[in-house]
Amino acid sequence: GIDFIFEEGNPAGIKALLKIKGITELDVRLPLIEASISLQEKLRQFVNNIA
Known part of the structure; x- marks a missing residue:
């Protein structure tokens, strides 16, 4: 799932998912960090499989 x-952690995964869907950019301010490349790829595969 x-x-x-x-x-x-939050909001890295949520922001990455929103970027993949084209809803927002991946900009985060410190102390937050972007989702890792591996998590972004997992999310991209998930989105492609349900679309």
Whole structure:
């Protein structure tokens, strides 16, 4: 399922998912960090599989 969206804490996974869907950019301010490349790829695969 989509549980891995919280794998790296909030809001990294959610912001990455919104970027993949074209809803927002991936900009985050310190002390927050972007989702890792591996998590972004998992999310991209998830979105492609449900679309």
